[in-house]
Amino acid sequence: MQRSTQWKAGLAAAAIALTSASPSAIARTTTLPAIFPAPAAISLSDGAITLGRSALLIAAPGTEPATVALVRSILADAGVTEIVSASRLPATFDRPTIVIGPDTAAIIRDALARSKAGTDDQAEGYSLAALASGDGGLITLAGHDADGLFHAAQTLRQLVEQPQIPALVIRDHPAMPIRGTIEGFYGKPWSMTDRTKHLDFLGRMKANTYVYSPKDDPFARDKWREAYPAETLNALGTLAARAKANHVNFVYAISPGPSICFSNPADEQALLRKFAALRGIGVHSFYVALDDIEYQKWNCDADKAAFGPSGAEAAGVAQSKLLNAVQADLLKQDPASRPLIMVPTEYYDAKESPYKAALRAHLDPRIVVQWTGTDVVPPAISIPDAKAATKAFGRKTLLWDNYPVNDYASSAGRLLLAPYAKREAGLSSELTGILSNPMNQEAPSRVAVTGVLAFGWNDKGYDADRTWHYAARDLAGGDARAAAALLELFDTQHLAPTFGSQPWQEQAPKLKALLDHVREALANGDEAERRAALAELHAKADALADAPDTIRAGVADPAFAEQAAPWLDAMQLWGRALQQSAAGLDAADRGNPAASRYFADAKRIAAQAAAVQSIPGAVRFDGPIKIADGVLDRFIVDAPSLIAVTAKP
Missing domain, CATH: 3.20.20.80 (Glycosidases)
Structure with missing residues (x-):
């Protein structure tokens, strides 16, 4: 008991210290970035680098001009408006300094040593080191070969998407040739x-x-x-x-x-x-x-x-x-x-x-x-x-x-x-x-x-x-709402068939889990649980119905919306059908005879959704579009039988 009390007191003291700390102290906290594909090895150090408007760029001898141009474009996209070229490392870093080149170049070896980083000697391998120092810092991209240096630039592209680049060392190469x-x-x-x-x-x-x-x-x-x-x-x-x-x-x-x-x-x-x-x-x-x-x-x-x-x-x-x-x-x-x-x-x-x-x-x-x-x-x-x-x-x-x-x-x-x-x-x-x-x-x-x-x-x-x-x-270009909408679509297209009788990916697992929860809540008879489950159903139906428009407006490449057009059309209709089913269940739960009208509307809209066809000639087998089939359509069919409509006095 005493040990537990001391532990809680320690947490409270830590919380007070954190809230009273200066903003600059809090800003120095760094977290491990998410890089895809996942690097072979990545480790964090202290501090972080903010790019700002000006940067120094040093390209070592032997660096492909196209890779230099790529790094310049990555920095420009990140908001760097002034990129100054140099040929040697500065004594102090008054702005972010980016050094790129083959890992055999002397200046690259020097930059890696300053960052306490080594090279990666595998084919297509690279090292990327970020060292926070002074008002700027040192970012080193070292490629074991030209491919590796190009891959290092792609990792830099992901790192600069965040406001700060954490001090880190990445050593990376592919597992498969x-x-x-x-x-x-x-x-x-x-x-x-x-x-x-x-x-x-x-x-x-x-x-x-x-x-x-x-x-x-x-x-x-x-x-x-x-x-x-x-x-x-x-x-x-x-x-x-x-x-x-x-x-x-x-x-x-x-x-x-x-x-x-x-x-x-x-x-x-x-x-x-x-x-x-x-x-x-x-x-x-x-x-x-x-x-x-x-x-x-x-x-x-x-x-x-x-x-x-x-x-x-x-x-x-x-x-x-x-x-x-x-x-x-x-x-x-x-x-x-x-x-x-x-x-x-x-x-x-x-x-x-x-x-x-x-x-x-x-x-x-x-x-x-x-x-x-x-x-x-x-x-x-x-x-x-x-x-x-x-x-x-x-x-x-x-x-x-x-x-x-x-x-x-x-x-x-x-x-x-x-x-x-x-x-x-x-x-x-x-x-x-x-x-x-x-x-x-x-x-x-x-x-x-x-x-x-x-x-x-x-x-x-x-x-x-x-x-x-x-x-x-x-695909969403970093737009959080579009990414969430895309995940709603992905779930409705989750089933992956094989040449056998069983798919190797199940259908709409997240949607199925929610609909199963609604069925169980209705079956259990607890009013509070029923109301909460129906609220979740309304929210999910709205998400499905709204997702297509969010995707159309938010995807970075319009080709996605064009090529997925019939699926987006069908998804929107299925979402509207589920909205009507949710309204019907809500009405039935309240003893409102309007429930039957909602269920009839759901059936009508579901029929329209099921009739949406693929783009003629776009695929080998044309036919009706399938959206969470076996999950969503079944729930809409079953919904009218889940609650008996009894008018309340």
């Missing part, structure tokens, strides 16, 4: 504008790979032997340049499987000519996709003569021969070229088979093999799953994760906006990387892709929900 997206879905491909925005997004998220592989590009699949029209080729060259500016590797993928004759030298040369044309516009990484094809029969008689009767094993041998020749040509053209990537015909499990055995025995070990997990859309991926794939293919695989892609029948009518989850921490030990296959809708895809990229950067430090919330804030 390959991280990004593969535009590999069926249906309407992204526009060049979509792709440009997506490449900028990948750069901000420290991704390093974008694979161009739209299934509906005829010159990459059905007409793969034919040259691209000059206009299209020029557009792809512009994209490749934009990718390079974002330190993203632009990978061109071709899908010759439906018609190729593996033993025909002319087809091999056609493939190499295609790659040579792409190389001429600045593309230096290539990919051969052999997924979704028939491999139990040959496309030509010559293959039967060369490889024997058709079958899985023969297909593996034939594919290996072609891919090995392509890999050899890539090295001939450029000895420093990145390895060829391929996706096999058996891409969705790790079971031993004659086909996989043939690849394991014959495929050049430098070639990267993609794998989608234990199924086409797996509900989870574990370390043992990845180890099995390593054994089956004879190398660590590159995970093609079919999330949030929505080009299959069970995803019709849905945006897939749940957090990226159920991928085991530690997968980086068994994978060469991870690529997300996104939706036909580029801007909404960023919600889940943010999680994929954060997981690929630091799978052991990844937090699915916190990254999900960050994705909402990022």
